[in-house]
Amino acid sequence: MSNEKNNPAEQTAAEQPRDFIRNIIAEDLASNKNDGRLATRFPPEPNGYLHIGHAKSICLNFGVAAEQGGVCHLRFDDTNPVKEENEFIDAIKADLHWLGFDWGDNEFFASNYFEQLYQWAMQLISAGKAYVDDLSGEEIRQLRGTLSEPGSNSPYRERSVAENLDLFERMRNGEFADGAKVLRAKIDMAAPNMNLRDPVMYRILHAHHHRTGDKWCIYPMYDFAHGQSDSIEKITHSICTLEFADHRPLYDWFIQQLGIFAPHQYEFARLNLGYTVMSKRKLHQLVADKHVCGWDDPRMPTLVGMRRRGYPAQAIRTFCERIGVGKSDSWIDMSVLEDCVREQLNETAPRAMAVINPLKVVLTDYPEGKVEMLDAPIHPQQPEMGRRQIPFSREIYIERDDFMMDPPKKFFRLGPEREVRLRYGYIIKCNEVIRNDAGEVVELRCSHDNATLGAAPQGRKVKGIIHWVSQAHALAVEVRQYDRLFNVASPGTNKDGVDFIDELNPGSRQILTCCYAEPALADATIGTAYQFERLGYYCADCDSDDKKLVFNQTVTLRDSWQKQK
RNA sequence: UGGGGCGUCGCCAAGCGGUAAGGCACCGGAUUUUGAUUCCGGCAUUCCCAGGUUCGAACCCUGGCGCCCCAGCCA
Numbered sequence: 293m294s295n296e297k298n299n300p301a302e303q304t305a306a307e308q309p310r311d312f313i314r315n316i317i318a319e320d321l322a323s324n325k326n327d328g329r330l331a332t333r334f335p336p337e338p339n340g341y342l343h344i345g346h347a348k349s350i351c352l353n354f355g356v357a358a359e360q361g362g363v364c365h366l367r368f369d370d371t372n373p374v375k376e377e378n379e380f381i382d383a384i385k386a387d388l389h390w391l392g393f394d395w396g397d398n399e400f401f402a403s404n405y406f407e408q409l410y411q412w413a414m415q416l417i418s419a420g421k422a423y424v425d426d427l428s429g430e431e432i433r434q435l436r437g438t439l440s441e442p443g444s445n446s447p448y449r450e451r452s453v454a455e456n457l458d459l460f461e462r463m464r465n466g467e468f469a470d471g472a473k474v475l476r477a478k479i480d481m482a483a484p485n486m487n488l489r490d491p492v493m494y495r496i497l498h499a500h501h502h503r504t505g506d507k508w509c510i511y512p513m514y515d516f517a518h519g520q521s522d523s524i525e526k527i528t529h530s531i532c533t534l535e536f537a538d539h540r541p542l543y544d545w546f547i548q549q550l551g552i553f554a555p556h557q558y559e560f561a562r563l564n565l566g567y568t569v570m571s572k573r574k575l576h577q578l579v580a581d582k583h584v585c586g587w588d589d590p591r592m593p594t595l596v597g598m599r600r601r602g603y604p605a606q607a608i609r610t611f612c613e614r615i616g617v618g619k620s621d622s623w624i625d626m627s628v629l630e631d632c633v634r635e636q637l638n639e640t641a642p643r644a645m646a647v648i649n650p651l652k653v654v655l656t657d658y659p660e661g662k663v664e665m666l667d668a669p670i671h672p673q674q675p676e677m678g679r680r681q682i683p684f685s686r687e688i689y690i691e692r693d694d695f696m697m698d699p700p701k702k703f704f705r706l707g708p709e710r711e712v713r714l715r716y717g718y719i720i721k722c723n724e725v726i727r728n729d730a731g732e733v734v735e736l737r738c739s740h741d742n743a744t745l746g747a748a749p750q751g752r753k754v755k756g757i758i759h760w761v762s763q764a765h766a767l768a769v770e771v772r773q774y775d776r777l778f779n780v781a782s783p784g785t786n787k788d789g790v791d792f793i794d795e796l797n798p799g800s801r802q803i804l805t806c807c808y809a810e811p812a813l814a815d816a817t818i819g820t821a822y823q824f825e826r827l828g829y830y831c832a833d834c835d836s837d838d839k840k841l842v843f844n845q846t847v848t849l850r851d852s853w854q855k856q857k
Numbered sequence: 858u859g860g861g862g863c864g865u866c867g868c869c870a871a872g873c874g875g876u877a878a879g880g881c882a883c884c885g886g887a888u889u890u891u892g893a894u895u896c897c898g899g900c901a902u903u904c905c906c907a908g909g910u911u912c913g914a915a916c917c918c919u920g921g922c923g924c925c926c927c928a929g930c931c932a
Contacts (some may be wrong), residue, residue: 310871337932372931429930436928440859443928472897476931484860486928495930514932537859538927559862561925566868572932614873614880616870620863621925628881638894645891672893704892745889757890826891855891 305767314356315559317529326528330362333527334388335402336368337519338380338502339586340572341594342387345563345630346758350614352560353531354393354579365398365525373501381502383587387595391605403503405524409512410464412520412550413475413493417456419823420491421549423449424459425476426500435481436489442482443489449478463496466509470496477516479545487542491515519543522555522613530557534619563615564623567776567797568593569783574792575661583796584777590833590844591777591800601774602821602831602846603629607636617854626776633710633847636827637821641710642670642677645715645759646843648771650689651775652763653736655720658686664765666745668716682810683765684717689808691826694758695736697725702856704756706736711749714757715825717743719754766808770842773802821846 321328332353336346357364366388370376379478388395416422425432425448437443451459460475462468476492483489493516498509519542522530537559561742562570569575570593578584578592585595589600598608611632665681690706697709706712710719741749763819777800784792809824816822816832824830828848835842 305926335932339932348904355896369932376929425930432930433928438859439926442859471930476930487858488860489928492930495931511930513930518932534862535926536932561863614869616880618863618870620869622869631881634893643891668890672889672891702892715890717890748890754890756892759891820897823891823893826893828893849891851892856892 297825301653308591311560312619313352313531313560313617314351314359316558317356319358320528321790323730329526329528330357330360331365331526331528332357332362332528332531332622333365333367335367335369335521335532335658336384337372337375338377338851339372339375340380340576341383341596343570343575343592343594344565344598344611345570345593347391347595347608348563348615348617349531349533350388350393351389351609352617354395356529356610362376362528363398363633364393364395365400365527366395367400367402367521367525368516369514369521370401370501370503371405371512371514373497373499376502378663381598387599390594391598391608400521400525401503402512402521403501404513405517406504406508409511409517409520412546413460413512414457416477416493416543416546416549417460417475418453419549420453420478422475423451423456424463425449425474425490426472427474429467431469431580432492436486437481440501441484445481446476446490449490453610460494463494463510464508468496468648470498470849474508477542477546479542485538485541485774485856487515488545489520489787491542515539515542516546519546519555519557520550520552522557526553527555529550530711532554532557532559533562534559534563555596555766560617561618561619562619564592564621564782565629566623566625566781567778567783568626568828569778574784577793581793583793591774593777599715600818600833601844602637602819602829603633604636604640604821607632610636622711623781629820630847633829634651634850637823637846639674641821641823641829643668643825644805644810644813644822645682646769646771646813646827646830647689647691647761648759648804648807648824648827649692650806650808651695651733651736652761653688653690653694653738655686655688655740656723657739660686662686663762666716680812682716682812683762684714685764686737688714688760688762689757689761689763689766690714690736694756695722695731695733705758706745706756711741711752711754713744713759715757715759717745718742719749757826760808761808763808763813767811767814767841769807769809770840771804771807771830771845772842773804773845775800775802807843809841816841816843823849 302339334350334353354364399605425446433446474492476490479488481489494510497511540557549699588596611629664684670677694705696707706722713719718740720738720740726735728734778795779797780795783795818832821831829846830843833842833844
């Protein structure tokens with residue numbers, strides 16, 4: 293017993309998340325299946341950027357391998373040259389590393405297996421299990437039948453092995469035009485599972501492949517490449533999303549016909565997050581049609597977008613752990629992700645003050661030209677992070693929202709004749725409100741209580757505390773505030789005919805160009821998170837330059853006042 | 858109406874015949890120079906429905922109902 297408790301490995305194992313896949317793997321390992329070997333893989337197609345949905349799969353595959361002492365391969369499923377690019381390969385690898393995972397030398401490409409796949413196709417032809425079909429795509433579709441009616445055999449289905457071998461070789465040699473012929477598996481046109489109705493194995497594509505160049509003009513379909521790729525790599529547990537469950541019998545069929553190592557496939561439910569989109573097609577469209585400023589737009593659910601937004605990799609890993617892995621279609625609320633981000637950032641982010649909607653305040657009883665350096669912790673709960681000095685002077689900016697002309701009783705901030713504490717500074721009282729011709733409040737004249745620096749006020753209670761920035765020392769910055777990208781929980785899947793583009797939230801990005809931050813923020817490096825006290829977490833954006841710093845709002849602080857209102 | 862998958866709190870999710878974990882959200886309340894954090898407390902007599910088996914069922918059986926996926930020479 294005591295040994296168990298003292299063994300950190302066992303302790304963590306007990307605390308590790310359990311789900312049906314991890315349970316299966318644990319059982320397999322316990323029963324010494326696959327000689328106690330565990331190999332998983334993350335198999336992205338290099339045709340776009342990774343998003344938070346991929347992160348779920350990544351954390352599962354790499355996570356379980358790490359937990360159980362197995363390996364997780366990175367394999368690019370690059371069987372469709374017309375959609376894939378090297379740009380995406382590099383981006384995917386960078387995202388994976390950023391997320392905190394490493395695959396060592398286990399980096400593979402389905403395209404590396406093209407020759408083997410071709411040989412296996414020949415083997416199936418020789419065994420009478422595959423044939424070259426001259427039907428057009430349209431004709432194949434016609435003969436496939438429907439969900440409730442069986443399909444019918446292609447007139448080319450009974451070609452001789454010799455003819456098939458010859459034709460397939462000539463397909464490879466480039467004798468035929470795109471679409472002229474395909475190689476199909478000979479299974480069963482009446483199979484209730486559509487995937488088994490003589491699926492296409494190879495198509496002719498005179499296209500340049502990002503890795504194999506012009507070596508091939510026939511390319512295997514995903515279904516003829518994926519299972520065998522797993523087999524070649526001796527993957528023990530082939531984890532994928534639910535929609536591939538119907539393909540499992542086909543993969544198993546190929547593996548069995550070929551007599552090669554048989555990985556087992558397990559399917560889990562893909563991640564759905566509210567008020568955003570996860571489909572690559574939609575993500576591509578948002579970028580291509582400039583509805584966002586790129587794959588790394590901070591509003592995008594892509595890993596590059598979230599990174600730019602300031603989401604820590606750890607928060608994403610925590611999120612993936614928290615949502616679990618199951619088989620029921622699930623919609624996760626953004627608040628779960630945001631909570632993970634807050635939890636992480638609250639612990640690590642240095643605090644700073646910044647005013648994003650400035651209102652000028654003049655402290656009429658504070659000497660002109662005087663500057664005090666006020667002492668404040670960098671993190672109130674973590675003294676070891678050190679302290680910072682904040683310049684204070686006669687003219688400051690406060691947040692417009694922290695002043696109300698006619699405040700309700702529960703409003704603890706500033707109002708005419710009211711008092712409030714300046715964070716880490718004095719208590720001030722609003723004596724005069726200056727308005728412009730339009731009647732808008734443009735400036736406040738206040739007095740300060742000299743005895744309240746680091747001390748409680750005498751004879752009264754002042755509950756409110758507001759943040760501020762000294763005008764003379766303020767750093768002018770731009771702040772970008774973000775809201776959900778879409779107005780509806782499930783864009784593009786709602787009522788008839790509504791384009792998901794029309795469901796974009798026009799107010800998803802708000803750019804505030806006239807913001808002021810405490811001078812220490814001048815040293816902010818791109819991507820590092822700060823908490824702007826009382827507002828939220830922010831990080832410097834890559835659009836920053838020598839002239840102006842730009843900050844992205846990562847996530848707001850919880851705001852029970854906002855709720856109360 | 859062919860095949861595959863799924864239905865446990867508003868959203869996720871444990872549970873695997875012995876009498877409903879946990880997280881998010883929500884609602885209190887305490888501490889607080891961030892209306893933050895932290896901290897306490899509340900939040901499914903009930904597990905899609907209906908029968909049945911059993912001393913005992915969310916878990917087993919039967920029958921319904923509902924939702925998702927599949928008819929790309931995409932992955």
